[in-house]
Amino acid sequence: MRIEVGGAGAFFAEVAAGLPTSTAVAVVVTHLLPGQMNFLTAFEHVARVVAVLPKPKSADLRTRELIAxxxxxxxxxxxxxxxxxxxxAYLEGRAAGRRLVLADIGGYFAPALAEACTRFSGQIxxxxxxxxxxxxxxxxLDTLPCPVYSVARSPLKEPEDRLVGEAIVFSIExxxxxxxxxxxxxxxCVLGFGKIGSGIAAALHGRHVQVTVRDTDPVRQAQAIAVGYRSGPLPEALGGADLVVSATGSHAIGMEHLDLLRDGAFLAGATSGDDEFDLSELSDEAGGFTRQDVIDGIARYDREGRAFFLLGNGNAVNFLHTSAMGPAIHLIKxxxxxxxxxxxxxxxxPGLYEVPARTRARIAAxxxxxxxRPADAPHGRQVPQ
Structure with a gap:
């Protein structure tokens, strides 16, 4: 069954036609978002998808119904x-005795991968x-127990990274x-000037926002300053900002930083709340905060006469609006x-691998x-592996 039609369907059909088939199976961690699911049809050409694992904070209800x-x-x-x-036990229940490939978003399989490779009755x-x-x-991991392909640093992912920054700022606005x-x-104040953080800073600047960047990597900090962003000590950067966007994926904001925020500041995250913030005490009496849901997607936290607003419950705020990426997302998929x-x-x-440049070039072409191309132009280019 084709979940979506149009250009994406034709593109993935072309990609799949140039790839070998197998009798293997796959377990796929994925966002379930409109306009992004044709890749599962192409995946089925390579390995039968025996389970889809939707990312909890990015599963659109209607899209989930279609996929289910x-x-x-x-x-x-x-x-x-x-x-x-x-x-x-989970893998045995889905793929006992089979050859299995795991598609991951966020390292979910990493902690238990070594033992699973040893215990699983089939082959990972x-x-x-x-x-x-x-x-x-x-x-x-000390030693990788199996091959791991990463697309995280692929040039085909760069358009997505830039669009994610734009999508985050769109949702904040x-x-x-x-x-x-x-x-x-x-x-x-933008915390982190990596691929997504730099896109957030650029999108904010384009909306006439004065941007200060903080990054623990001196090279990235220098890059931010060199292109015109402000910098400064963390207490000053946080205290002077009406809006703080954290894009580090490494608990850049904890309970100890909340008193540094200016009264009434907005706080938003660019990745999973579990990765971006360490704010578990917000829901505990020990934290001393009271919560008020202002609108859907914004909560106000008050303590001792000061307040801040948390957007998207601390999770990647762009998923409040389905994080529309357009056709560029199909490149990395x-x-x-x-x-x-x-x-x-x-x-x-066993080891780390990347897709060869020639394969990326064929996908891009x-x-x-x-x-x-014009809508009535014929299809025909195949994409060999």
Whole structure:
């Protein structure tokens, strides 16, 4: 069953036609968002998808219904997937005795991967990881027990990273406008000047926001200053900002930083709240905060006469508006499928891998042909592995 039609369907059909098939199966962690699901049809060409694991904070209800009509959808829980016994039992229940590829977003399989590779009755052929945070989780393992392909640093992901920054700022602006507030003329602090943080800073600057950037990496901090952003000590950067956006994925904001925020500041995250913030005490009496839901997507926290506003409950704020990416998202989705095909068709030793440049070029050429040509032009280019 085709979930979506149009250019994306044609593009992924073209990608899949150039990739080898196999008798293997796949478990796929994914966002379930409108306009982004055709890649599952292409994945089915490479390996039968026996389970889809929707990211909890980015599962659009209607899209989930469409996917659930085609694929089994299971719950994704980081604590459970970190338990080797639980993970092994889960994989046995979905793919016992089979050759299996794991598609990941955020390193969910990393903690228990070594034991699962040993205990699983079939063979874990490898993992394909989508994100920088997930890649770091696999890199932190003492020894990789199987091959791991990363697309996190692929040039085909760069358009997505820039668009994510724009989507985050769009969502922030939309929420503020619902409160009768606007972005132009405000002061913002962006924590982290990586691929997404730099996109956030640029999108804020384009909306006439005065931007201060803080990054613990001196090279990135220098890059931010060199292109014109302000800098300064963290207490001053936080205290002078009407809006703080954290894009580090490494608990940049904890309870100890809340007193540094100016009264009435807005706080937003660019990744999962579990990765971006360490604010568990907000819901505890020990934290001393009272919460008031102002509108859907914004909560006000008060303590001792001071307040701040938390957007999206601390999770990636762009998913409040389905994080629309347009056709650019298909580039990296196609590379994920191509990486899975390589895992299943070529022998690999355990270790980190990237898709070859020639494969990326073929994917990009097919994408350009699909999305930049006249609507009545014929299809025909295949994308070999």
């Amino acid at each position: 009509a085609v694929h089994r959808c299971d719950a994704l829980d980081r604590a459970r997937f970190a338990d080797p016994l639980w993970l092994t 052929a490898g993992v394909v990881e989508d994100t920088e945070n997930g890649l770091l989780r696999y890199m932190q 939309s929420l503020l406008r619902r409160m009768g507030e606007v972005l132009p003329g405000r002061r913002a 196609a590379e994920i499928v191509a990486a899975a095909a390589r895992l299943l068709s070529d022998p690999h030793e 097919a994408w350009v042909e699909t999305f930049q």
